[in-house]
Each structure stands twice: as C-alpha cells, then as structure tokens.
Amino acid sequence: MSACYLDAGRTLRSWLLSRDHKRIAILYLAAVTAFFFIGGAAAVLFRLELLTPEADLVSAEAYNRLFTLHGVIMVFFFLIPSIPAVLGNFLLPLMLGCEDLAFPRLNLLSWYVFMAGGALTLGAAVAGGVDTGWTFYTPYSTAYANGYVTLMAAGIFVAGFSSILTGLNFVVTTHRMRAPGLTWGRLPLFVWSLYATSVIVLLGTPVLTIALALIGVERVLGVPIFDPRLGGDPVLFQHLFWFYSHPAVYIMILPAMGVVSEIVSTFARRPVFGYRFVAGSSLAIAALGFLVWGHHMFVSGQSEFAGLVFSLLSFLVAVPSGVKVFNWTATLWRGRIRLDTPMLYALGFIGLFTVGGLTGLFLAALGVDVHVHDTYFVIAHFHYIMVGGAVMAYLGGIHFWWPKISGRSYPDGFGRWAAVLIFAGFNLTFFPQFLLGYLGMPRRYHAYPPEYQVLNVLSTAGASILGVGYLLPLLYLPWSLRRPRDAGENPWGATGLEWRTASPPPVENFDAPPAVIWEAYDYDAL
Amino acid sequence: MKALLGTWLALLALLALTVALAGARLAPPAALAAALAAAAAKTALVLLIFMELGRSRWAQRLAAAASFLMMAILLLGALDDYWTRPEDAPPRAPAERVP
Amino acid sequence: MILLPPAASAQARAVDSLASAILGADAAIAAGVAGTIVYLCVRYRAGSAAPRPPVSPPAIAALEALWILGPTALGLLFFAWGARLYVRERRPPPDALEIRVVAQRWMWKAQQPSGRREINEVHVPAGRPVRLAMTSQDVIHSFFVPALRIKQDVLPDRDTTLWFDVERPGTYPVACAQYCGTEHAGMRASLVALEPEAYGRWLSETGEDGPAPGPAERGRRLFERRACASCHAKAGGKGPPLQRVAGSAVRLRDGRVVLADDGYLRESILDPGAKLVYGYPDVMPGFRGRLSAAELADILEYLRALGRGRGEDL
Amino acid sequence: MWVFLATEVLFFGALLTAFSAYRWAHARAFALAAGRMRLRLGALNTGVLLTSSLSMAAAVHLAREGRARAAARALLATGLMGGAFLAVKGVEYAGHVRDGLWPGPAFAGAGPERLFFAFYFCLTGLHALHVIVGLAAVGAAGASCLRRADGSEPGALVENVGLYWHFVDVVWIWLFPLLYLLRSAR
Numbered sequence A: 001m002s003a004c005y006l007d008a009g010r011t012l013r014s015w016l017l018s019r020d021h022k023r024i025a026i027l028y029l030a031a032v033t034a035f036f037f038i039g040g041a042a043a044v045l046f047r048l049e050l051l052t053p054e055a056d057l058v059s060a061e062a063y064n065r066l067f068t069l070h071g072v073i074m075v076f077f078f079l080i081p082s083i084p085a086v087l088g089n090f091l092l093p094l095m096l097g098c099e100d101l102a103f104p105r106l107n108l109l110s111w112y113v114f115m116a117g118g119a120l121t122l123g124a125a126v127a128g129g130v131d132t133g134w135t136f137y138t139p140y141s142t143a144y145a146n147g148y149v150t151l152m153a154a155g156i157f158v159a160g161f162s163s164i165l166t167g168l169n170f171v172v173t174t175h176r177m178r179a180p181g182l183t184w185g186r187l188p189l190f191v192w193s194l195y196a197t198s199v200i201v202l203l204g205t206p207v208l209t210i211a212l213a214l215i216g217v218e219r220v221l222g223v224p225i226f227d228p229r230l231g232g233d234p235v236l237f238q239h240l241f242w243f244y245s246h247p248a249v250y251i252m253i254l255p256a257m258g259v260v261s262e263i264v265s266t267f268a269r270r271p272v273f274g275y276r277f278v279a280g281s282s283l284a285i286a287a288l289g290f291l292v293w294g295h296h297m298f299v300s301g302q303s304e305f306a307g308l309v310f311s312l313l314s315f316l317v318a319v320p321s322g323v324k325v326f327n328w329t330a331t332l333w334r335g336r337i338r339l340d341t342p343m344l345y346a347l348g349f350i351g352l353f354t355v356g357g358l359t360g361l362f363l364a365a366l367g368v369d370v371h372v373h374d375t376y377f378v379i380a381h382f383h384y385i386m387v388g389g390a391v392m393a394y395l396g397g398i399h400f401w402w403p404k405i406s407g408r409s410y411p412d413g414f415g416r417w418a419a420v421l422i423f424a425g426f427n428l429t430f431f432p433q434f435l436l437g438y439l440g441m442p443r444r445y446h447a448y449p450p451e452y453q454v455l456n457v458l459s460t461a462g463a464s465i466l467g468v469g470y471l472l473p474l475l476y477l478p479w480s481l482r483r484p485r486d487a488g489e490n491p492w493g494a495t496g497l498e499w500r501t502a503s504p505p506p507v508e509n510f511d512a513p514p515a516v517i518w519e520a521y522d523y524d525a526l
Numbered sequence B: 001m002k003a004l005l006g007t008w009l010a011l012l013a014l015l016a017l018t019v020a021l022a023g024a025r026l027a028p029p030a031a032l033a034a035a036l037a038a039a040a041a042k043t044a045l046v047l048l049i050f051m052e053l054g055r056s057r058w059a060q061r062l063a064a065a066a067s068f069l070m071m072a073i074l075l076l077g078a079l080d081d082y083w084t085r086p087e088d089a090p091p092r093a094p095a096e097r098v099p
Numbered sequence C: 001m002i003l004l005p006p007a008a009s010a011q012a013r014a015v016d017s018l019a020s021a022i023l024g025a026d027a028a029i030a031a032g033v034a035g036t037i038v039y040l041c042v043r044y045r046a047g048s049a050a051p052r053p054p055v056s057p058p059a060i061a062a063l064e065a066l067w068i069l070g071p072t073a074l075g076l077l078f079f080a081w082g083a084r085l086y087v088r089e090r091r092p093p094p095d096a097l098e099i100r101v102v103a104q105r106w107m108w109k110a111q112q113p114s115g116r117r118e119i120n121e122v123h124v125p126a127g128r129p130v131r132l133a134m135t136s137q138d139v140i141h142s143f144f145v146p147a148l149r150i151k152q153d154v155l156p157d158r159d160t161t162l163w164f165d166v167e168r169p170g171t172y173p174v175a176c177a178q179y180c181g182t183e184h185a186g187m188r189a190s191l192v193a194l195e196p197e198a199y200g201r202w203l204s205e206t207g208e209d210g211p212a213p214g215p216a217e218r219g220r221r222l223f224e225r226r227a228c229a230s231c232h233a234k235a236g237g238k239g240p241p242l243q244r245v246a247g248s249a250v251r252l253r254d255g256r257v258v259l260a261d262d263g264y265l266r267e268s269i270l271d272p273g274a275k276l277v278y279g280y281p282d283v284m285p286g287f288r289g290r291l292s293a294a295e296l297a298d299i300l301e302y303l304r305a306l307g308r309g310r311g312e313d314l
Numbered sequence D: 001m002w003v004f005l006a007t008e009v010l011f012f013g014a015l016l017t018a019f020s021a022y023r024w025a026h027a028r029a030f031a032l033a034a035g036r037m038r039l040r041l042g043a044l045n046t047g048v049l050l051t052s053s054l055s056m057a058a059a060v061h062l063a064r065e066g067r068a069r070a071a072a073r074a075l076l077a078t079g080l081m082g083g084a085f086l087a088v089k090g091v092e093y094a095g096h097v098r099d100g101l102w103p104g105p106a107f108a109g110a111g112p113e114r115l116f117f118a119f120y121f122c123l124t125g126l127h128a129l130h131v132i133v134g135l136a137a138v139g140a141a142g143a144s145c146l147r148r149a150d151g152s153e154p155g156a157l158v159e160n161v162g163l164y165w166h167f168v169d170v171v172w173i174w175l176f177p178l179l180y181l182l183r184s185a186r
Ligand code: HEA
Pocket: A135, A249, A250, A252, A253, A295, A296, A314, A315, A317, A318, A319, A321, A322, A323, A325, A353, A354, A355, A356, A357, A358, A360, A361, A363, A364, A365, A369, A372, A373, A374, A378, A381, A382, A385, A386, A390, C029, C070, C071, C072, C074, C075
C-alpha cells in the first residue's frame, strides 16, 4: 500500500505546487471557505444596517459597496467553484477509477488563475469598492459608477478562465478516463451533474467574459458600446449578462443536486429511483437553462414577444427539476433510512430547494413578476435556492466525504445540531423576505419606509442564528483532524468507486486499477 | 492533397463571388442573404475538409454542433427582442426632453 | 404588521388572484413533498419491520410520466394566465391620459398634458386610464407602484410606457425599483389619485394663463442656469452632491458637524468660504449680490425638494 | 481541442450577437459605415488567410505522412501568411485612425457609426489577438517538426495547431462579409 496523499510531503511547497487533484481540491477548499466568510461578513454588516429603517450604521455608498461585494464574492468566488472545484476535483477521478484528471497541470493552473481573479476582486474592494451590484447594468456601470468597476470586472473575467479550464478538464476526463466497465449508464449521478455543469461553463462563460470586457473597453478606452446617447442599447448588455448568468444558476445548483443524489441513495440504502430520468434531467436542465435568460428582463424594455417566449420556457425548465425532487422522494420509499448528518443536510436541501424553486414560478409568471421584480421577493427566491439549497448540499457533501478526505470521523452530534440550527436560522432569515417583497420593498435599499421594519428585524435575527450555524462546522471539522485516522474505507456503506480505496486515498488513488462490473447504486453487490 | 487544393480554389471562388455581389448593390435583404450564404458555404468547406470534421469522432462533432447551436440560441434569443420591438422603441436620437 | 399592500386597481386584484393561485398550488406541492418525506423517513427507518418488495418497472414508468406531465400542464396554465395579465398591462387604451415622466438621479419629474410640472408627485384622475410616457436623463430607473402591482424600467434616450386605472382616490407610494446609485432608496414619489373634479381643480390652481412653474421648479431652472449643476450634478463632481442635504448633518473641514438648516444653506450659497464641507476645496464662487432674495428662496425650495436628510445624529 | 474551440466560438458569438443587434437597429448607419471600410484590403486579407489555411492543412497531411521537413516548410508558409495578414491589418488600422475613425471622443461621424467602429475594432482586435497566438503556436509546431525530422510521430501538436488556425480562419470568413460587404444602404 503506497503513501496516502496527505503524507506525500508536508511542506507548503509540496501543497502549492502539487498536481494531485486531491491536494488541489484542498487548496480550493481553503480559498472557497475564506471567500464564503468574507461574503458572509458583508452580509452581516448590511443586515445590521437593515435593522432600522434609517441609514445609520453605514452610509448609502458603503451599503451599496457591501451588497455588490457580497453578490460578486458569493456567486463567482464561492458558489460557482464550491462543489465542482472542491468536491468535484477530489472525487471525479476517484469516482471514475483513474489516477488524476486528464490535465493535472492545467488543474493547478486553474487554481492560480482563480486566486489571481480573487486577488483582483478583493483588491478592488479594498481600494474603495464598487457599487454597481453584481449585475453591472449599463449605463450605470460604464458612465456613472465611480469606484473600481474595471478592476472588479477584471477579477471576474480572470476567474471565468479558471472555470473554463476546470470545465474543460472535467469534460475530457469524463470522456476519456473512465475505468473499464464504467459505462455512461453506470456513472454515479454526481458525475453526470458535473458533466452537465461543465458543458454549461464551457458554453456560457465566454459570453460573460465578453460582456465584462466590453464594459472595460467602454470605461477605459472611452469607446462607446452600450452608450444610449450614441444609439447604443443598455438592454443589450442585459441580454449578454443573463445569457451567462441564468445558466450560471444551474452551474450552482446542478452539482448540488448531484451531491444530494449520492447522499439520499446512500442513507436510504436504495438505488436512486429512476436513475435514467435523474441523469437525463441534468442534461435537460443544462440545455433548457440556456433558453430562459430573458425572464430577468420582463420589465427591462425588451419586447413583449420576447417576454412571452422567455416566460413559457421558464416554466418548462422547472419540469426537470421537479423530476429530480420527486425521484429523490421516491428513493426513500422502501429504503432503510438512517438520518446521519449528511442526510439531514440533504433532506434540508430538498425542502428548501423545492420552496425556492416553486417561488421561481411566481417570478416566471409574467403578471406576477412585473410586481415582484427587483423586490425582496426575488432575494428570498434565490437565497432559498442558493443558500438553502446549494450551500446545504455543499455542507452535506463535505460531511459525507469528510471521512474520505481526511480519514477521520467528526462528532455526529455536533453535525446534526449544526444542520438543524442552519435550517432554522435560514428560514427565519429569508422567509420574511418573501412577504417584504410582495409588500413592495425594493432590493438594494439601505433605508426603507418604517412599515417594513418588523419583517426586517426578523430577517436580521435569523441571519445571526445562521451565522452561528455556519461557524460550527468551521470549528468541529478542523478539530476532528486531531483524531486518529480510523474512518475506514467505507464508513457509510456507499457504492461509489471512491469508497473502494483507503481513507484518505493513496497518491495514485487506487492500488490496482479498478474495473466495474456492477450497475450504479447496486447495494446488493457490496 | 488534391482535395485540399480543390477546396482552396472553391474558397477563393466564393470569395470572389461575394465581393462581386457586394459591388452589385443588391437590395439589403438579398445582399445579406447572399453574403451569409457564401460565408456559411466557406465555413462548411473549412470545417469538413480542412478540419476533417467529416471524418472525426462523434464527440468532436458533438462539440462543434453544440457550440454552433448555442451561438444560434444566443443570436435568436437576443435578436427576437429587437425584431419584435415596436417601431418607436429602437433607441431614439436625443431629441426634445422635458426638463 | 400588514401582509398585503392595498390593491388600488382591477389589475392589482388580478395579479393578486394569480399569485394566490400559484401560492395554493405551491403550498400543496411543497406540503405534499415534505409530508411524504417525513412519512417515508419514519416508516422506512433502518430497522423498521415494514415490508420492502421491489418496485415493478411499469410502476416506475407510470410515476415518472405522472410527475413529468403534471407539472408541465400546471406550468402551461400559469404561463397562459400570467401572459394575459402581461399583455393587458402593456396595451394602454387609446383614450388614456398621457403624462410625461422624466427620471433623474434621484427624483421623479412629471408633466401633465396641460403643461403643469411637479417633482416627486404625480397627480392623476381616479377612474380614468392614465398612460405614463417615461424616459430617463441618466441611468436606468424603474417606476414601481406597489399598490397597482406594476412597474416598468425607465431608460435613457428611449421611451417606455406604463398605464393604469386607479379605482379609488388616495395617495400611493412610488418607488424606484432599478438600482441607480447612491440614493436609489431615496428615489421615492407619491402617486396622488384625485376625484376627476378635484383633479380638474388641481390642474387649474395655477391660473388660466398657462402653467406657471412652482417655486421648486423655478429653483431647479436657476440651478441649471447659474451653473450650480456643473459642480453639483453628480457624485464625483467638483462640489458635494446636494440630494438630501437639506436637514442633514454636514461634517465641516474643521471637524465640526453642523445641521444643514436653511440658514446654513443660505450661507453656503452666498458665502461658501465661511463653512467648508469636509473633503472639498474652497472653489465655489460666492453668490452674494448675484442672486435676488426671491431667487435664493426658490433655490432653497428646490434643494428641499431634493429630499430631506435627518439631522438626528447631531 | 474541439471542446476548447467550442468555447472560442462563443467568445466571438457574444460579440457578433451584439453587433447583429445593432446592425438591425441601425441598419442604415451601419451600412454607411461599412462603406467607409477598405474593401480591397479586406478582400486581400481574406484571400491570404484562406491560403494560409491551405498550407496549414497541407502541413497536417505531410506531418501525418512522416515528412516532417516538408511539414515544417508548409508551417513556415502559414506563418508568413499570418504575418502578412497582420501587416495588412496594421495598414488598415493606421488608415482608419488617420481618417478619424477611431471610435473615441474625436470620432468623425454620427453616433451609430461610432458604434460600428467600436465593434469593428473589438472584433478584428480580438481576431488579431488570436492570429498572434496562432503564430506562436505555428512556430512551436514547426520547431517540433524539425526536432522530429528523423521521421518519428509528429504528435497531436501539429493537428491541434491546425484546428486552431482553421478556426481563426473561419472567424474571419464571417467577419469579412459582416464588416466589409454589407454596405448598400437602401
Ligand atoms: C442556484 C440558483 C438558482 C436556481 C436553481 C434558480 C431556479 C429558477 N429560477 Fe431563479 N434566480 C436566481 C437563482 C436561481 N434560480 C438568482 C440569483 C436570481 C436573481 C438574480 C438577480 O437579479 O440578482 C433569480 C431570479 C429569477 C427570476 C427573475 C426575477 C426578477 O428579477 O424579476 C426568475 C423569473 O422567472 C427566476 C425563475 C426561476 C425558475 C423558474 C427556476 C427553476 O429552475 C426552478 C425549478 C424548481 C422547481 C419548480 C421546484 C421543484 C419542482 C417541483 C416540486 C415540481 C412542481 C413544478 C411545477 C408545478 C412546475 N429566477
């Protein structure tokens, strides 16, 4: 048995120059966690500001810079890389039964590119900040915003290349490096979802990159692109931005869905119900997801016809998500269910994602969106999906694979309490925002009419509970590293290839190249 | 090799044709259609013969097809907005403004 | 605490009905999913004695078909319903009264067909369709009337329209819903719906011989003509932005913090060097002797129309 | 490589979409602006690039047949034509700047025309950047051919560089008619 990847060198250098996908995953884990707490700290600050209707804690400018930083960091530097770059990086080769990704050096390069993008973005924030919102709408961003818009756009631009490189790596790896016998029909669902995600990344990210570059061109060179005074059209920018940023929401949710499929199956000890439908729905979401971007623009001045088409398609994209929800539920049927920490997160995901997704239907319905667009209703919708859904699944995944990653088990009691605390705090934070939105409180408001105060206080209270909930894993997971490495190869009795090697895995992942002769999630073959 | 040369000649012929057509001052829709058709033909030649897409693996064809499909979606999705905006909606010149 | 904003038009009630229908369907689905999960978790917990026969393939196919087709049908229903509302709120009746609205950071300006202008207020007759023809002078804003459940982005160098038919007289808040910079949250106005006679009276308040601009409007013109705007028009100009300056607490260069009451504002205009705002150079020309008392009063009125800050933190 | 090119298609796709939207909204001004382009230089450059694709395709074939030295020569020809393309482009750029067509504040023309030239420079600039990268890649491929002149496998490098170069050619095949040819303003 060869050395475990954690012991293959203990110097900083051996980490920073490693080409081992497992070590690179740990590098991402560190970076992404830091970004999450930076984004979270910004949220804490502006939630405190919103305790009272007046502008008292921070100035209007500071508030605007805070939510921009929050949105940009959380989306581009936390949630998009979180599951793919951390769990995906660690697990994809293990699940496929190969030694590493197709291009290990490219993988390391992605991390450096990502960090460079992060440095530029944080640099822009420290230098004075940006107040455009994460959507960078023109002409505000090109002609009116002062601040370091170009620098922050450059940071996202650079990070975009990192996503593209990772996506490329994943697609090629999935095509070329599957273990003998591991046909497409036997792939774990997490791999399917990573594959679908990577396709979206490859085809969508360039458009965002160009849109941001055009803002840079207009700001720096004074060359008009969207300038309405010369006949340019700000709505065009919105088309380009959302062509990427709507599919980007599926970049954030698909890997989460993959994680949940793995967890639910393992803890129900049953193959995922309707495997082919769940795998196919990932592809359907990826494809349909590219056809609905205009639902962010119903009142932007796009044509009535475009509005109708995008609304119709938005309802259709909801169907494959429903397929997933129902199939997960059906997976529990006739299973042998255990409620360990990862399972609690996964069930939390299903509930909160369903609520978030179903409120997406209000937004997809034209008449209603005209009322709730750009209000807190939208904020609540996407936090339900992204925080209640994707972050829950990410934490669930971390807990699920933690024994594999570290070789240790963590205190399960703490894990369960944290999961429950997060679930409760989450709902208290964001449920009131649905009501606020329908009442008509617009988003991006540092001060608001007093009648909205009660609901805002509830929301801030919830956020502080949520913050504590998030701090818990940050404490007990590292603490578990002091325990002995006694997790064993397969503590949960799961079926994936990653569970058929030591925990933590050796540098080459497997002592002998595995071959697969069983179907996916075949618990009887175990 | 012969096939390559033939392709090249065909490409140059198409080029000459479009340039000539541009000189012919066709009505804009016709000119647009002609220019785009010629470009599409050239693209097909380069893709199929120079880039050997005609003989390559399904995964490669899939990648090429996906990218073109996606570009078509982007174009159609964005342009249908412009095609169906009411007459007065295209960005207008900065004319009279109330205060 | 209220849970629904008042609904002041037929359209608003129609939107509420659609929203309630979706809410009903959503609640049923969510409760169904959650309830099923809880039930299954209990019944099939590890170690329970419930029987677990295998599921037959036809049953799987039937279930999949059910939950693909069901949501599709429901989705199409909601789409069609929403589309009807949308098409209606985008087609103003031809006889609608047209009011022009101009958005500028961070205020709403309106002009009645008769020529009468107002700032941060829009008077309309109740019970009659009104069409707003809107444009912006700088960035994108959005005219949002929660009580009517409608909004529309307002774009620079382009006209967009919004129409409505307010049923009951009353004053309804208007918010800017599209983020437009520092004072986005302060860009609010009132939609004042009057009985038709009251509206007619309001229109004629300004006398027969054409609309005379009010003091704030005169002040605005002076602000433009006397080049105040060249320094104070936007954030990042030579002088401090003046939105909400009236009544705010101003930090001075010498560290003092003073209340920007009328006296302070008057002094800042006539003798700017006396109290210098923190962070700005002493470049503003003094206007003593260059503005009549009436003109000064109009400018002050305009500054107050730009919004009031709160001097409480003094 | 194809996956990478798929990404590249969308880089240009985004710009082309924006261009097309404006082309539609300002049909007349854009046609007039296209009339200010130098058709001859553009056509010349198209021919040069198409021909360079020929020599590139030849290089791939030769390398496959193990004739590394001949392949290197074909690559050299490709590189030279790429260089010629850039030179002509440079002349064109200089001409535009002289005519006051740089879309900065001093632009000599109407607003929408300025938009046209903004896109002209973005599109051709991004394309030229690709040509430059392509030249470096062609150089690398040529060097590797020479190193393997003993007849061993030329490897995937030449093939991939070939694909990249053809892709750059295809982009130009679309830029040329869109930017130069659609000039009738009726
Ligand atoms: C991970 C992120 C994520 C995901 C997955 C989604 C998923 C969906 N979103 Fe969301 N959305 C965002 C993140 C996300 N969204 C963000 C960040 C914004 C705001 C951006 C900004 O402006 O800053 C936004 C904004 C947004 C808008 C624009 C609102 C506005 O600004 O006015 C709309 C409008 O249609 C919308 C719709 C939807 C729909 C229909 C889905 C669907 O995919 C949801 C599908 C899921 C379900 C429906 C639940 C499960 C299904 C069932 C249980 C079956 C029953 C189903 C039926 C009856 C159909 N979203």
